[in-house]
Amino acid sequence: MINATVAATLVDPTKPFFSWYDYILFCVMLVFSSIIGIYFGCFGTKQRTVNEYLLGGNSMKPLPVAISLTASHISGISLLGLPADAYRYGGSFLLGGICILFVTVATIFIYLPVFFDVRATSMYAYLERRFDHKTRLLASFLYVLSSLLSNPVIVYVAALAFSTATGLKVHLVVPVVCCICVFYTSIGGVKAVIWTDAFQFIFTVGALMFVFVLGVRSSGGISEVWTKALYGERLNLFDFSLDLTKRDGFWVVVVGLTIHWMGTISIHQTCIQKILSVPTYAESKLSLIWYGIGMVTVKAVCxxxxxxxYAKYASCDPLTTKKVTKNDQLVPYFVVDVAKDIPGLSGIFIAGIVSAGLSTLSANLNCLAGTIYEDFLSKLLPKNITEKTKCAVLKLIVITTGILCLAMNFVVDHLGGVIPLNMAIVAISNGPLLGVFTVGLLFPRVRAKGAFYGAIAGLICISSIVIPAKYYQSRGLIKDTTKPLSTEGCQFFNKSAIPSNVSLQLETFEPHSIFKLSHFCYTLVGAVATMVVSIVISYLTNEKGDIPIDESLISPVSRSLLTREVRIVGTTQYRSVDIPLESLDS
Structure with missing residues (x-):
């Protein structure tokens, strides 16, 4: 296989291939990741209890937690997708610095104080205490479904990068990557996940910086890059139009991306579980702040x-000339192009891409194990099982979900448009989840019935927009307008080979503008629909009379809505809603 690839490369220099240096660096990353898992699973403190396996015994330090969070939330989708997105559509993600500031402040003051006090292995336990068991199961189901469907996409994108650079078949790469990740996650628990993420983050950052520096040098320097980006309309970030169908409007990005990141940070099991692995609330805030800085920095570099x-290919677009056929292949093509004279650099970059995929997958598998066990299996298992048995069950869940992820990859390859599909899946679950957590924390009068049906309404609302929108996009009825691209500087390129834009249009149907809504707004729509329906139903259908509320389940910013009357039951402090519900009927 390798020899055939090398031979093809000798014929066509644009065909990528790995040198033995590249393969060595790639294998070192995988082997070292496994060693970390073996150490925490078989030596050190081991993982004898559920708390140690999922929360690291609440003894982790802020810096490795922050690095792990950054690594696990920057998958190959970001490392491949963001540069390609900026190349084709502009640098709207540079506005993410504003967004992450809002997200960090909101998380510290609204969400984190309550979640840190609850300290549940599954954060969906909060919904059971605040509302009821039915609402908790609905939220857990949404999270599990989203993760199960997203994991194969994460692995596939990482494998696609390796395949593009080596010529190996994707389905030969996926099993190796997936099995190694399942191995060290299953035996090492959250400590293995966090420390492996920290190690893999070095590869990711190293890859990004090497590629950035080499690319700048090959493109004529920073000033040349900036000038071409400016004249190529890649820096048009301040379009203050309120049109929500504009893909990259200022308000669409800032508001939409803020809400989207709140759904993936403020109330997401993967993020909160790691933040709760530190011993104190002050350290959890510090982890979150460092994570925000790291996340913005890496995404800005992307x-x-x-x-x-764009500066390098401004006059000869690889997509138009068919040197690459997919957006996701732009970055590997660029890396091989600029690093062809430096042995090992391509290996570092692809190791970084695969490392990012491993980080995200390992975090998801660990959190999936905790959620499935706590919210579904623990109710069915005997009450007197030992901690050792519980850990064995958790490991079995990790292995099972990993096998499912591996199996689904063989389907993903045939679906087409896997990255847009992944974005739709995340938005469909994040919107209702963010809405139901937010009303629980900020609105004491919202009760179980309102929260449950509000989440269902939010799910129906956003699904009714996203699913038809993706269908219309697949039929070519909805298209994003790209920034200017050119082939004027291409040598030995037959421009007449480019397909004519004039073609028979069999479908003249024009989709409704609601289906052209920017993808940045999907989570916002789902969250708002959930909150509005939850509040309305709670006001209209809740039982009459003053309702006791566990004060610790309400965010500090909303506790002023509770009356001063305090009731102590056991060790739990209750206060009542400010306005008795019967007064609402008068």
């Missing part, structure tokens, strides 16, 4: 790499 790619 966007800048997109600008560098």
């Amino acid at each position: 966007v800048l790499i997109g600008f560098v790619m």
